[in-house]
Amino acid sequence: MALRLSSMINFPTxxxxxxxxxxxxxxxxxxxxxxxxxxxxxxxxKPYSPxxxxxxxxxxxxxxxxxxxxxxLEGWAEDNILVHLKPVEKCWQPQDFLPEPESxxxxxxVRELRERxxxxxxxxxxxxxxxxxxxxxxxxxxxxxxxxxxxxxETGASPTSxxxxxxxxxxxxxxxxxxxxKYLYLSGRVDxxxxxxxxxxxIGSGMDPKTENNPYLGFIYTSFQxxxxxxxxxxxxxxxxxxxxxxxxxxxxxxxxxxxRHETAYTKIVEKLFEIDPNGTVMAFADMMKKKISxxxxxxxxxxxxxxxxxxxxxxxxxxxxxxxDYADIMEFLVGRWKIEKLSGxxxxxxxxxxxxxxxxxxxxxxxxxxxxxTKQASMVPFSWIFGREIKI
Ligand SMILES: [Fe+2]
Ligand SMILES: [Fe+2]
Numbered sequence: 001m002a003l004r005l006s007s008m009i010n011f012p013t014x015x016x017x018x019x020x021x022x023x024x025x026x027x028x029x030x031x032x033x034x035x036x037x038x039x040x041x042x043x044x045x046k047p048y049s050p051x052x053x054x055x056x057x058x059x060x061x062x063x064x065x066x067x068x069x070x071x072x073l074e075g076w077a078e079d080n081i082l083v084h085l086k087p088v089e090k091c092w093q094p095q096d097f098l099p100e101p102e103s104x105x106x107x108x109x110v111r112e113l114r115e116r117x118x119x120x121x122x123x124x125x126x127x128x129x130x131x132x133x134x135x136x137x138x139x140x141x142x143x144x145x146x147x148x149x150x151x152x153x154e155t156g157a158s159p160t161s162x163x164x165x166x167x168x169x170x171x172x173x174x175x176x177x178x179x180x181x182k183y184l185y186l187s188g189r190v191d192x193x194x195x196x197x198x199x200x201x202x203i204g205s206g207m208d209p210k211t212e213n214n215p216y217l218g219f220i221y222t223s224f225q226x227x228x229x230x231x232x233x234x235x236x237x238x239x240x241x242x243x244x245x246x247x248x249x250x251x252x253x254x255x256x257x258x259x260x261r262h263e264t265a266y267t268k269i270v271e272k273l274f275e276i277d278p279n280g281t282v283m284a285f286a287d288m289m290k291k292k293i294s295x296x297x298x299x300x301x302x303x304x305x306x307x308x309x310x311x312x313x314x315x316x317x318x319x320x321x322x323x324x325x326d327y328a329d330i331m332e333f334l335v336g337r338w339k340i341e342k343l344s345g346x347x348x349x350x351x352x353x354x355x356x357x358x359x360x361x362x363x364x365x366x367x368x369x370x371x372x373x374x375t376k377q378a379s380m381v382p383f384s385w386i387f388g389r390e391i392k393i
Contacts, residue, residue: 061212062149069276070150070162070215076272077161084265085168094179097251099186110186116245117187122386124243125189127321128236128252129385130312132184134229134297135177135255136199140206141296142170148211148218169262176255183251194384198302205299210291216284219269220334224293226263227330230256232322239319267337278343279350285340286353289331289360302384311381314393324368332361 099109146152151162158164184190211217237252273281300309316322335341341358343350380390 058212062214067150074161081265117189120243123391126315126383132180137202147213148215149213151215190385191387201301217288220288223266226259230259231326235321283353286356304384328361328364
């Protein structure tokens with residue numbers, strides 16, 4: 001899922017310190033991307049994707065005593081978070097939705113899948129490929145969770161609730177990219193080699209969520225993202241149904257249901273943080289929103305289009321798979337979910353953060369309406385994923 005928010009809207013900023021919850025100085029360093037230090041190859045192309053952004057990176061912004069909160073929540077997480085995981089034996093697997101390679105009817109099943117896919121327009125496939133690529137960069141997201149102080153999987157097989165959650169969450173998520181990838185391969189509608197190159201570039205580039213090794217920021221980010229993916233997979237499900245492909249609708253809908261369950265778990269963690277530390281949590285929420293939620297695949301590249309993410313996001317916006325309105329809706333949902341308006345006993349800085357996040361959805365909507373009001377020049381953009389065919393954005 002993705003959104004070209006940064007180029008569509010300039011978010012209002014507010015006098016909320018970007019590091020309000022720190023007692024010690026966070027470490028700062030310049031983000032050095034692989035690309036900026038990469039050497040040009042013989043044909044003049046860089047071996048890695050081009051630089052997208054370089055900014056000040058902040059690390060370890062949560063003070064040690066707050067890191068302790070997460071250690072003390074081990075038992076709570078076992079009783080309240082791990083229950084949102086599904087036992088493997090009860091989980092769906094990609095094979096449940098795909099032609100059976102061992103069966104006599106395999107070729108017929110593939111033919112039927114391809115017949116159904118023929119009715120679906122190119123722009124839908126661009127959105128679905130982008131969603132699949134986003135899912136396929138899962139190593140990056142597991143890495144991101146394991147950057148967070150106090151909850152990271154210290155050994156790779158840590159018996160802590162946080163370690164168990166992260167591994168099992170990753171294992172559940174792994175089915176999403178797997179299923180979409182196999183479906184797209186069988187559909188015959190996309191240039192698989194270009195898609196695969198994009199995945200390799202993206203995993204090589206990573207992501208920059210600006211979560212500062214800070215689990216407050218990290219879990220606010222994941223709460224937002226799980227809901228965003230729930231919305232976007234839900235929309236691709238609805239649209240597949242409209243195009244008459246009920247099996248694809250079922251695929252996307254099933255993935256959306258997983259995202260919803262994950263959203264429930266992550267929003268519960270943040271709800272608990274609001275209970276323990278309302279001031280620190282509301283300031284973290286404001287900080288995260290002020291920095292904007294960058295989409296997980298924001299560094300995507302296919303070896304050809306330097307603005308691939310923006311172009312993909314323009315397609316999802318136009319198709320209404322994921323839009324600026326959805327961003328505002330998610331924001332509003334989280335404000336309600338965490339009962340931000342009802343928080344009391346906050347410091348003056350906490351009050352400012354509360355005010356900022358409560359007003360933000362409305363502000364985003366106004367800016368979006370204004371952006372919509374401006375007449376935009378439609379342009380045709382080629383996507384390598386669909387053999388260089390052009391999409392109107
Ligand atoms: Fe997913
Ligand atoms: Fe997810």
